[in-house]
Amino acid sequence: MSDVQLTIDGAAASVPEGATILEACRAEGRDQPTLCYLETLTPVNTCRVCVVQVAGSRTLVPSCSRVVEEGMEISTDSPAVRQTRKMVFEFLASSVDMSLVEDQTQQWMDHYEVDPTRFGPAAPDSPAGARDARHAGHHAPPLAGLTETVAQPVKIDNELYVRDYAKCILCYKCVEACGPDAQNTFAIQVAGRGFDARISTEFDVALTDSACVYCGNCIGVCPTGALMFRSEYELRAAELWREDEQSVTRTVCSFCGVGCNLELHVQDNRIVKVTSPIDHSVTSGHLCIKGRFGYEYVQELGDLATTPIDIVLAAARTS
Amino acid sequence: MSVETSDAERAAVDELLGAPDSGWVGGDRSAADHHIARGGVRQAAGVRHLLLPALQAAQGAIGWVSPGALNYISERLSVPPAEAYAVATFYALLATEERPRRVAHVCEDVSCRTRGGRELFEELRERDDVVASPCLGQCDRSPAVLMQRAGEYDASLWYSTPESVVDVLEGAEPIDPNPGHFGIPQTEAGSDGLRLLHRVGAIDPYSLDDYRTAHGYAALSKALEMTPTELIEEVKRSGIKGRGGAAFPMGVKWEAVVAQGSDPVLVCNADEAEPGTFKDRGIMEGDPFSLVEAMTIAGYAIGAHRGYLYIRGEYPRAARHVASALEVARNAGLLGDDILQSGFGFDIEIRMGGGAYICGEETALFNSIEGFRGEPRQKPPYPAEAGLFGLPTAINNVETLINLPLIVLEGGEAYAARGTPESTGIKLFCLSGDVVNPGVYEVEFGATIRELIELAGGPLDDIAAVLLGGVSGSFVGTDQLDLPLTFEATREAGVALGTAVVMPFSSSTDFDDVTKRIAAFFRDESCGQCVPCRVGTVRQEEALYRLFDGPPTTTGEIGLLTEIDEAMKLGSICGLGHTAGSAIQSAIALGLIGADR
Ligand SMILES: Cc1cc2nc3c(=O)[nH]c(=O)nc-3n(C[C@H](O)[C@H](O)[C@H](O)COP(=O)(O)O)c2cc1C
Numbered sequence: 001m002s003d004v005q006l007t008i009d010g011a012a013a014s015v016p017e018g019a020t021i022l023e024a025c026r027a028e029g030r031d032q033p034t035l036c037y038l039e040t041l042t043p044v045n046t047c048r049v050c051v052v053q054v055a056g057s058r059t060l061v062p063s064c065s066r067v068v069e070e071g072m073e074i075s076t077d078s079p080a081v082r083q084t085r086k087m088v089f090e091f092l093a094s095s096v097d098m099s100l101v102e103d104q105t106q107q108w109m110d111h112y113e114v115d116p117t118r119f120g121p122a123a124p125d126s127p128a129g130a131r132d133a134r135h136a137g138h139h140a141p142p143l144a145g146l147t148e149t150v151a152q153p154v155k156i157d158n159e160l161y162v163r164d165y166a167k168c169i170l171c172y173k174c175v176e177a178c179g180p181d182a183q184n185t186f187a188i189q190v191a192g193r194g195f196d197a198r199i200s201t202e203f204d205v206a207l208t209d210s211a212c213v214y215c216g217n218c219i220g221v222c223p224t225g226a227l228m229f230r231s232e233y234e235l236r237a238a239e240l241w242r243e244d245e246q247s248v249t250r251t252v253c254s255f256c257g258v259g260c261n262l263e264l265h266v267q268d269n270r271i272v273k274v275t276s277p278i279d280h281s282v283t284s285g286h287l288c289i290k291g292r293f294g295y296e297y298v299q300e301l302g303d304l305a306t307t308p309i310d311i312v313l314a315a316a317r318t319s
Numbered sequence: 320m321s322v323e324t325s326d327a328e329r330a331a332v333d334e335l336l337g338a339p340d341s342g343w344v345g346g347d348r349s350a351a352d353h354h355i356a357r358g359g360v361r362q363a364a365g366v367r368h369l370l371l372p373a374l375q376a377a378q379g380a381i382g383w384v385s386p387g388a389l390n391y392i393s394e395r396l397s398v399p400p401a402e403a404y405a406v407a408t409f410y411a412l413l414a415t416e417e418r419p420r421r422v423a424h425v426c427e428d429v430s431c432r433t434r435g436g437r438e439l440f441e442e443l444r445e446r447d448d449v450v451a452s453p454c455l456g457q458c459d460r461s462p463a464v465l466m467q468r469a470g471e472y473d474a475s476l477w478y479s480t481p482e483s484v485v486d487v488l489e490g491a492e493p494i495d496p497n498p499g500h501f502g503i504p505q506t507e508a509g510s511d512g513l514r515l516l517h518r519v520g521a522i523d524p525y526s527l528d529d530y531r532t533a534h535g536y537a538a539l540s541k542a543l544e545m546t547p548t549e550l551i552e553e554v555k556r557s558g559i560k561g562r563g564g565a566a567f568p569m570g571v572k573w574e575a576v577v578a579q580g581s582d583p584v585l586v587c588n589a590d591e592a593e594p595g596t597f598k599d600r601g602i603m604e605g606d607p608f609s610l611v612e613a614m615t616i617a618g619y620a621i622g623a624h625r626g627y628l629y630i631r632g633e634y635p636r637a638a639r640h641v642a643s644a645l646e647v648a649r650n651a652g653l654l655g656d657d658i659l660q661s662g663f664g665f666d667i668e669i670r671m672g673g674g675a676y677i678c679g680e681e682t683a684l685f686n687s688i689e690g691f692r693g694e695p696r697q698k699p700p701y702p703a704e705a706g707l708f709g710l711p712t713a714i715n716n717v718e719t720l721i722n723l724p725l726i727v728l729e730g731g732e733a734y735a736a737r738g739t740p741e742s743t744g745i746k747l748f749c750l751s752g753d754v755v756n757p758g759v760y761e762v763e764f765g766a767t768i769r770e771l772i773e774l775a776g777g778p779l780d781d782i783a784a785v786l787l788g789g790v791s792g793s794f795v796g797t798d799q800l801d802l803p804l805t806f807e808a809t810r811e812a813g814v815a816l817g818t819a820v821v822m823p824f825s826s827s828t829d830f831d832d833v834t835k836r837i838a839a840f841f842r843d844e845s846c847g848q849c850v851p852c853r854v855g856t857v858r859q860e861e862a863l864y865r866l867f868d869g870p871p872t873t874t875g876e877i878g879l880l881t882e883i884d885e886a887m888k889l890g891s892i893c894g895l896g897h898t899a900g901s902a903i904q905s906a907i908a909l910g911l912i913g914a915d916r
Pocket residue numbers: 560561562563564565566567588589590591592593676677678679680681682714715716717719720893894895
């Protein structure tokens with residue numbers, strides 16, 4: 001394939017045909033913020049934090065999905081780009097709990113001096129199920145002076161992972177991972193419309209009544225901590241989660257012969273979660289229930305749970 | 320949760336899909352099912368486009384989409400239940416919660432609002448079978464109501480009163496208060512000189528004979544004697560630009576489709592959900608054959624054999640009239656394999672929308688037909704390259720298309736002689752709000768706002784401002800009344816013609832209330848896909864409320880509204896987000912709504 005000549009922030013660059021603007025920027029050492037983009041998923045270009053200015057285009061274009069063209073003049077730091085990215089982050093941070101986003105995202109938010117409080121104080125949380133019951137095309141008027149958020153109770157309906165949609169930025173990644181980009185189970189989708197859109201099973205049934213097979217691939221791609229291992233969730237709730245003390249051990253899953261690489265996250269000599277490297281050729285970061293959750297046999301706790309961490313982990317496994 | 324499927328639901332879905340042929344797709348399980356497993360992804364992809372019609376059929380049977388019905392549809396179409404639910408909950412007219420068999424959707428939008436719609440809704444809102452509705456495209460017949468009726472046709476009610484609505488909710492047949500009236504005051508006074516609307520209200524919309532007598536189908540015969548290339552040349556010579564809002568030259572669009580070189584498809588956009596717009600409704604209700612003929616000519620020109628007509632769900636009467644016209648045309652050999660023995664084959668399928676303004680956006684419309692959520696696609700690729708089902712697609716508005724017979728009959732050059740060089744031909748305008756005779760008016764391009772208001776019998780009262788182009792357009796002040804409504808003059812004035820809405824508001828208007836309604840509209844109609852629009856429309860509504868009622872924020876509400884508008888304009892995926900702040904910004908600029916308090 002031949003190369004395409006373009007400029008990024010005034011500097012000439014030569015990038016392979018078919019590359020996206022984001023790939024071109026990264027190759028030139030100019031990283032851009034992203035939220036809904038992941039190398040292993042089809043771009044949905046919905047979050048809009050990666051937008052750049054392309055000369056001749058009336059609106060900004062998403063760098064994660066737009067393919068480069070000969071002669072493109074790209075600005076990643078024009079006033080319009082900066083202001084739009086800032087606003088997008090402020091829209092998100094004023095409506096979603098972003099306390100657990102990746103460090104990089106937090107750095108971008110600092111970079112753009114994001115101030116979500118500009119829109120006023122937050123409205124009260126929605127009761128459980130209320131957002132799931134909303135009907136497209138209808139909404140209640142704003143509450144005097146308050147800003148609407150997606151805050152709501154955590155959904156806990158199984159022993160393996162929780163769904164805290166108060167942290168959901170609706171990036172579509174979990175839907176793609178559960179669907180055609182990895183798992184092909186289609187247990188979850190975006191339901192509803194507009195600000196009332198939400199990730200949902202059919203009729204918001206519990207995961208245990210849905211098609212979910214607990215592969216955990218949705219957890220693996222979630223950028224905000226909305227989807228979280230039950231173990232991590234409970235340890236955080238008990239204030240026992242200590243990421244800086246955890247070691248990560250790479251190994252191969254023992255259940256079948258495919259050869260999926262696992263990363264065992266270990267704290268206090270206990271496996272607290274299992275992931276897979278996104279760049280691993282076999283998994284692309286995705287696993288099945290066995291590799292993801294089938295580690296209890298190496299640390300069966302039962303009645304022996306006496307340390308604080310063991311008590312929490314054992315309780316999570318039986319409720 | 321009960322997932323029993325009732326006989327009524329099953330029958331309604333089977334009527335659309337045919338009976339299931341095995342236990343794999345929702346039929347009774349039989350021993351044979353253990354030995355075959357047909358289908359798979361490929362077959363499922365082939366039927367997914369039936370998802371929305373199937374959901375509509377199930378709801379039509381009992382008044383809502385029950386878990387049992389959703390489950391049955393999922394089995395029949397091999398669509399995962401979560402996906403079917405995601406689609407069902409996208410549409411305002413579908414309910415996934417139990418509902419009464421009759422539900423009244425009472426319009427509370429910009430035009431009806433000040434002529435009884437607001438009071439009507441307030442009077443009825445406590446009922447469990449009454450919900451508020453965005454513009455129903457019946458602004459000339461305020462207050463408007465859409466009556467959903469399980470087991471029967473939906474019906475539009477006009478000039479509604481609490482009593483007339485309750486009567487129908489309780490079982491009465493809806494009465495047509497003005498039969499044969501299609502919202503075209505001009506033809507009621509005689510159709511002399513009209514070229515697009517002359518038949519509307521003057522002929523029986525069910526009668527092919529009437530249509531033919533009034534020069535119908537002369538254009539198709541003539542077109543079939545031309546080559547497709549000649550036809551496209553003629554269209555280019557006419558200079559006609561799209562009437563759906565984007566003003567793209569029709570001939571250029573068609574050339575791009577033909578240049579793809581493979582199997583194209585034609586789509587007619589009759590979603591018409593821009594508040595204040597009802598011109599396409601008048602044509603489909605009063606002159607449905609003209610659209611069928613126009614689509615057939617368009618199909619011939621681009622080499623398509625299939626046409627889809629996407630009609631908004633709130634237009635039951637228009638849909639019935641066009642469906643009848645299709646049936647009659649088919650029987651008369653005017654649609655089908657060999658139209659007028661020319662060897663050209665073409666047919667048209669109607670798809671009904673489900674109550675979603677965004678589905679008028681062309682790529683959202685494609686997704687909607689394909690059985691996915693009506694979320695717009697990022698362009699490129701453009702519809703001409705990869706549109707409906709990934710095929711090269713020519714998509715045009717109803718009004719754009721019905722100019723075709725005229726262009727064919729009189730020639731592109733004669734057509735282009737009307738109007739102005741940049742805005743050629745004839746244009747329909749939708750007048751409602753504070754005018755004496757609301758309705759659709761036909762003029763040659765070039766008429767001013769003032770002339771149009773005069774044509775509609777003049778203003779009801781002192782005008783304070785005119786909403787131009789719909790709620791995604793902008794307000795203009797009285798100093799602009801002599802603005803000619805052409806593409807170029809409106810562009811120069813920094814406003815947009817949009818869907819040709821001309822809605823005067825008198826000086827007694829409560830603009831705080833009107834702009835709040837506009838903000839609420841966009842908050843309701845955003846598809847929710849992209850952040851600037853999903854959250855921006857919420858923050859915009861909140862900032863507007865603060866502007867009127869406080870408490871103020873430190874940035875100041877006017878400043879915030881401007882920043883929100885800019886972010887939606889620059890950062891959103893589609894035109895909905897790009898224009899969601901436009902009317903409010905213009906109201907601020909004109910001083911119709913307050914300075915920071
Ligand atoms: C939010 C939104 C809603 C739209 N609704 C309609 C509609 O109801 N009817 C229509 O013809 N075009 C509508 N459009 C414009 C279409 O995307 C498209 O431009 C048009 O159908 C092309 O037809 P034309 O070239 O004949 O105008 C809408 C666009 C947007 C962004």
